[in-house]
Amino acid sequence: MAPEVKVPLLEGRGATPAQTLGNIVVSIVGTGVLGLPYAFRTAGWLAGALGVAGAGAATFYCMLLLLDCRDRLREQETEEDGHGGEQRPHGDGGNYTYGDLGERCFGPVGRHFTEAIIVLCQTGGTVAYLVFIGQNISSVLPALSSATVVLALLLPAEVALSFVRSLSALAPFSILADACTVLAVVLCVALALTFAVMMHPIHEIVESRLLAPGGWVRRRGGFVERAALHLSRVAVVATLAAIACFVPAFGEFAAFVGSTVCALLSFVLPALFHLRVVGPTASTWARAVDYFFLLSGLVFAGHGMYTVLSPQ
Numbered sequence: 001m002a003p004e005v006k007v008p009l010l011e012g013r014g015a016t017p018a019q020t021l022g023n024i025v026v027s028i029v030g031t032g033v034l035g036l037p038y039a040f041r042t043a044g045w046l047a048g049a050l051g052v053a054g055a056g057a058a059t060f061y062c063m064l065l066l067l068d069c070r071d072r073l074r075e076q077e078t079e080e081d082g083h084g085g086e087q088r089p090h091g092d093g094g095n096y097t098y099g100d101l102g103e104r105c106f107g108p109v110g111r112h113f114t115e116a117i118i119v120l121c122q123t124g125g126t127v128a129y130l131v132f133i134g135q136n137i138s139s140v141l142p143a144l145s146s147a148t149v150v151l152a153l154l155l156p157a158e159v160a161l162s163f164v165r166s167l168s169a170l171a172p173f174s175i176l177a178d179a180c181t182v183l184a185v186v187l188c189v190a191l192a193l194t195f196a197v198m199m200h201p202i203h204e205i206v207e208s209r210l211l212a213p214g215g216w217v218r219r220r221g222g223f224v225e226r227a228a229l230h231l232s233r234v235a236v237v238a239t240l241a242a243i244a245c246f247v248p249a250f251g252e253f254a255a256f257v258g259s260t261v262c263a264l265l266s267f268v269l270p271a272l273f274h275l276r277v278v279g280p281t282a283s284t285w286a287r288a289v290d291y292f293f294l295l296s297g298l299v300f301a302g303h304g305m306y307t308v309l310s311p312q
Helices: 017-028 036-043 045-082 098-140 147-162 167-182 187-210 216-220 222-244 250-259 261-277 284-309
Strands: none
Touching: 036 045, 036 250, 045 098, 045 261, 045 284, 098 147, 098 187, 098 222, 098 250, 098 261, 147 187, 147 222, 187 222, 216 222, 250 261, 250 284, 261 284
């Protein structure tokens, strides 16, 4: 009998399918959707619509590349286990994280680079959330005077939500935020509620580094370990709020994040991992498509960096 495949989002306290769907929607419908008006204003209706459709199709295809990598690595592990090979320490039950794939393809450097890109991408998204909330609420409520005041008032609530470690526990906030977004009511409140979900990958990576075997925090354990984990969450949220206070415009910032680190995460790394894991046995056409996405992602990232750094 085939081993049961674990589903991380449904483990632990038992997230329901509705809770899982809420978290997935929040994870997908994020900064990109907020930036659509700016994108359509810049590109026009026709180019904007074609761009959104093309980006959606490309993202879906690259997601399938990652799933193909996972399936191939599962097959390799099954063959290694059958021949008495050494069991690998990562890939819990065959469920690989993005960092696990990076390590399987390029060793520790691959893991560190992949996780750094994830942190930068999620950091950009969460900062964009805060910029959007601060600028819009301050424009509607002039009594708050500036976006900085709004973010200062919002910070305690976001720090409190950051202490919720389970995606299952965050699901009610995600579902409420989805409803607010669909109804176009209190959109800023919806973003504030989903901020913790966007922060989850960052906290996960930071805490995995703090709890690395042999590290100072792990050796102390007990109270020191718990305090370090809590303080790391407070520090990360406070740092992002401080960064958001210095971002001048939401549209340009979202465009920069999307065209640089998001392009690397969504297009370059999936194609690169697929070439590394499946490429040797893939068809010429499949490898050509992988190279197309790899080069296109690099071009978009380079163009985004040039646009931001070039003098206006």
